[in-house]
Amino acid sequence: MNNLHINNEYLELLKIMSSLSGLFSDSNVPYLYYRNAENLFCHALKAKNLSRDDTAFDALLSVENQNIGIGLKTFICSRQASIEKVAEFNQLSKTFQSNNSKELAKMIADARNQRILFAKRMYGIEKAIYHLVTRRDEELRIFEENYDLININQITVTRKTESSLSFSDNLNDYTYNFSKSTLFKKFIIPQQYHSIPVKIISEPYELLLNLKNTLENKNNIQQNQKPQVVLPLYSTRRNNVEKHSGLNQWNANGRKRSLDEVYIPIPKFIHNNYSNFFPPRDQPFSLITPDNQVLSAKVCQENSKALMSNPNSALANWLLRQLLNLNEGELATMERLELMDCDSVIITKLNNNEYKIDKAKFGAYREFSNT
Known part of the structure; x- marks a missing residue:
């Protein structure tokens, strides 16, 4: 997908945040907590943060009078693909009952589609995409892909075990975990992506100490929480x-x-x-x-x-x-x-x-x- 939803402020903040990974990990793979990634994206791109609303989308971005629903993901991906969680059905999982694997896959797919359509109606979303920040040794790779409804008419079951059900709709591959009531999707890194080299600071604590005076002299003005x-x-x-x-x-x-x-x-x-x-x-x-x-x-x-x-x-x-x-x-x-x-x-x-x-x-x- 061309024309990534990024800007210089977003890229710089990602780079700075990732360079502080030594605060949390000894790995050469940058550490980026998913909530930080969501907040950072919304701050830099002036998007509405939906992550606390518990809907199918994490952010709402308005571009040229078009409302775009954004699914934000960040994960470690040392290979070319990764299986990541896209939905949980804790309340609804008890209704997924069928001895027919294909019918069961269709039930799960329909529930996923209903959640996506609900969020689209709620926020007036006309277009939906996944924005992905994948992490590997000293590098971030950013790419986007379509946030598709599951094509129920094209579902084929690829694997069924006691713990999970895997299926495809000719666009994407999914796996539903029975015990976790969770749907996973396979994300594939495309040939074209935006790469950010990351140099992790070896002594991040010294940097924090240097910020001490700045933090103390700055007015601690907090916005009043709306009731x-x-x-x-x-x-x-x-x-x-x-x-x-x-x-x-x-x-x-x-x-x-x-x-x-x-x-x-x-x-x-x-x-x-x-x-x-x-x-x-x-x-x-x-x-x-x-x-x-x-x-x-x-x-x-x-x-x-x-x-x-x-x-x-x-x-x-x-x-x-x-x-x-x-x-x-x-x-x-x-x-x-x-x-x-x-x-x-x-x-x-x-x-x-x-x-x-x-x-x-x-x-x-x-x-x-x-x-």
Whole structure:
């Protein structure tokens, strides 16, 4: 793939970071922690960091008004290929049940595709690529390749053992590990790549000591952490998606309802512990989605138990149609949330009138309410 997404600042920072490998390893192979690689890429390329959102992509890059989803990978590769993790299906793995190896491969492939499509809808992604930084003795090799959906119609099983299932779709090779519930993909270093020679500093600690005065004299200004809460997309009382409320409010009994009638539950835990987070009941505020839609929202219903939009169809279009890919009249279920790896959302308070909504990792509300 030509026209790598790199610039001079990115290359220099990679080189500097890798030269400090002696802080962590005695190897001649540069050490680069994957979180550092993600943060470095987003800083230098002015990309949005998605790595904490637990979606199929690690970064969102806007180039000439086109949103590009980036899968960032860094790994040691002394040969011409390496098998690397691309997805985990901890919640969903129990549904991968079939005695037919090809059918099992198709189930796994479909789940992978659904996660990719979910992330594309969420961020308005039009193109997707892998950006790879591979490491070998005193060198980094950077290349990119297409971030493909798995072609389910072209799947062939290449190997099946008690521990794993390997298959190909005529574009890429994959291996699913049963015990780890993890899907791996084979990455092949192409003939054309960008090479960065790395000279690892033999005494990096002296360099750190020389920075001491600079660090002490610099003002330690930290940006205030924006307040956040996590809201579940399911009923916390029943640990399930209710058929007649919440995401399925449109299906409630009684009066005739619009198929777009929906709300996100706000549990009592939120009001009891974060009483000043949301505006008062029925007071409108802006709610910004990850793809920069601005919804008019408010807290409403008895006991301020619901987060809704005005019109209600705005939240339904974003949450039910765009993210969960549900048709009108199709019930949201816990199984659907598991498939999309999304049972919660994060609400960030920017100011008293503006809030952001983002996907949270699966199980995030349980973790948040137990802290």
